[in-house]
Amino acid sequence: MATETPLKGFIPEWDYEKEMKRWAHLFKTLNEPEPKVVHSPRNEVWRKNKSVLWHYPSKHKKYEIPLFFVYSLFNKPYILDIAPKTSVIEGLTNMGYEVYLLDWGSPGYEDNKIGLDTYIEKYLRTAVKRAIRHSGAEEITLVGYCLGGTIASIYASIAEEPIKNLIVVTVPIDFQPFMGPDKWAEGLRDGDMNIDHFIDMYGVVPPQLVDGMFRAIGAPVYFTNYTMLLSRAHDQRYVEKWRRMNKWTLDQVPFAGEAFRQLANDLFKENKLIKGELIIGNKKADLNNIKANLFVVSGSKDNLILEEQSKPIMDLVSSVDKTYVVVETGHVGLALSGLFAKMVDQWVSSRSKQL
Amino acid sequence: MSDKISFDPYETLHKFSLLWEKQVNDFIYLWTNNKEFVQMTNLGTEIHARYLETFKKNHEALAGVLNLPTKSDVINVANLTIQAEEKIEALEEHMWNLQDSMESQSKDIESVVEVSKEIIKLTKQLKSEFVKTKK
Numbered sequence: 001m002a003t004e005t006p007l008k009g010f011i012p013e014w015d016y017e018k019e020m021k022r023w024a025h026l027f028k029t030l031n032e033p034e035p036k037v038v039h040s041p042r043n044e045v046w047r048k049n050k051s052v053l054w055h056y057p058s059k060h061k062k063y064e065i066p067l068f069f070v071y072s073l074f075n076k077p078y079i080l081d082i083a084p085k086t087s088v089i090e091g092l093t094n095m096g097y098e099v100y101l102l103d104w105g106s107p108g109y110e111d112n113k114i115g116l117d118t119y120i121e122k123y124l125r126t127a128v129k130r131a132i133r134h135s136g137a138e139e140i141t142l143v144g145y146c147l148g149g150t151i152a153s154i155y156a157s158i159a160e161e162p163i164k165n166l167i168v169v170t171v172p173i174d175f176q177p178f179m180g181p182d183k184w185a186e187g188l189r190d191g192d193m194n195i196d197h198f199i200d201m202y203g204v205v206p207p208q209l210v211d212g213m214f215r216a217i218g219a220p221v222y223f224t225n226y227t228m229l230l231s232r233a234h235d236q237r238y239v240e241k242w243r244r245m246n247k248w249t250l251d252q253v254p255f256a257g258e259a260f261r262q263l264a265n266d267l268f269k270e271n272k273l274i275k276g277e278l279i280i281g282n283k284k285a286d287l288n289n290i291k292a293n294l295f296v297v298s299g300s301k302d303n304l305i306l307e308e309q310s311k312p313i314m315d316l317v318s319s320v321d322k323t324y325v326v327v328e329t330g331h332v333g334l335a336l337s338g339l340f341a342k343m344v345d346q347w348v349s350s351r352s353k354q355l
Numbered sequence: 356m357s358d359k360i361s362f363d364p365y366e367t368l369h370k371f372s373l374l375w376e377k378q379v380n381d382f383i384y385l386w387t388n389n390k391e392f393v394q395m396t397n398l399g400t401e402i403h404a405r406y407l408e409t410f411k412k413n414h415e416a417l418a419g420v421l422n423l424p425t426k427s428d429v430i431n432v433a434n435l436t437i438q439a440e441e442k443i444e445a446l447e448e449h450m451w452n453l454q455d456s457m458e459s460q461s462k463d464i465e466s467v468v469e470v471s472k473e474i475i476k477l478t479k480q481l482k483s484e485f486v487k488t489k490k
Contacts, residue, residue, distance in 0.1 A: 022365075
C-alpha cells in the first residue's frame, strides 16, 4: 500500500510529454532561423528614399475616413502587424477601416542630415497628402505610437491637411520627467554631456547604440525574458509569440544623426515642444494649433514613457473633443495584445463617417 | 481534491531571476547615477569621437590619393537621387492639380451645356406659343 510522504506536492511530478515539448521548443527557438514576418495584405502607395507608404485595404469598408499610422523612428513598425489575430492593423482592416502606414525605413550614412523637420515636412506631410488622395477621403485620422505620436502631434500643429482625429499612444510630449537615472538627464541639460561631436562623426546612430541607450535607461541587465521562455516553453503559442517579440526587440534601426541631435537638444534638453518654441521648417510647432479630436492612451506599466510625459498634451491643444485613457499595460504590450485595435475602434468609429 | 499548487522549478527560477535582475539593475543605477559617471562618459565619448575623426580624415585623404569613392561621395550621389525624387513628386502634384482643375472645368462645361439645353427648350416653347398666339 502506497503511503503519502510529506514531500508530496512539493516535489514536482515528472510530466514526460511536457518536458519533451519544453526542451524541443527551446532547442528549436535557439537554433532555428528567426521567424519571418508575414504582413497583412498591403500595397505600396508611395516611396521616397528609404520610406514607404503602405496601404492596407479593408475587407469590408465601413468608414470613410482612413487611419494613418505614424510609428517611432527607433524601431521597425511591423510590431503593429506582427502576427495574424494579434495584429493591430489586421484588426482594424477587419473592422472596416482603410489603414495607411508610413514606414520610415532604415536610414544610411547618407541620411545623416535628415532632421525632424525633414521627416515631418518632406516625408510625413507628403505621405499624408498621398494617403488622402489615394483614399479619396476628405479628411484623415492620424495615429501616432511612441515617438511617432510626438511626430504626429508636431505635424498636426503645423498641418494644412485636413486632420479630423489625432490618436497618440504612449507618447512623450513633456521631456522633463525621465525614467532613467536623474543625474544623466541633469548632465545632458547642464551641458556635462554633449553628444554633438559624436553624432557628427557617426552620421547615423548605429542600431547597437540605440539598443544600448534604451537598455541603459530601462534595464542594463536583462535576461528574464529567457527564464520566462524556459518556464513556458511547453506552450507552442507562447513560444511563437516570444520568438516574434524577441526578433522585433533585437531588430533596431539606425537613427538619422540630425534627427537624433534635435531630439536630444530641442526636445530633451530644452523641452521646446511643451514650451511652444519648436520650429519646424519655418513654422512654430505650437500644440495649441491642434483642433482635431484628440485621443491619448498611456500605459500604467510603461517603463519607458511615463504618464506625466503624455498627459500635458491634454491641456496644450485647442481640441474641444479630447479623451485621455490609462490602460494597465507596458510600452509595447498594447500593440501585442490586440486590445489597441478595439480601443481605437471604440473611440474613432463615431468620428469616422460611417458609409 | 487538494488545492495545493505543485512546486514548479522553472517558475521559481524565473521568480529568482526577476529578483536578481532587479538587484543588479538597481546596483548599476546607484553606481552610475552621479555627476562623475556622466563626466567620465562624456570624456569617453569625446575621445572616441576624436579618434574616429582622425581615422576618417586619414581615410578620406588616402581614398583621394587612390581615387577611391568614400561615404561622402555616396552622400552626394544619394542627395542627387533624392532631389530627382522630389522633382518627380512636385511634377506629380502639379499633374494632380491640373487633373482636378480639368475635372472641375468639365463639370462646369457640363452644367453650362445643361443650362443651354434648358434655354433652347424654353426658347422653342416660347417660339411655338408665340406662333400660336399670332394665329
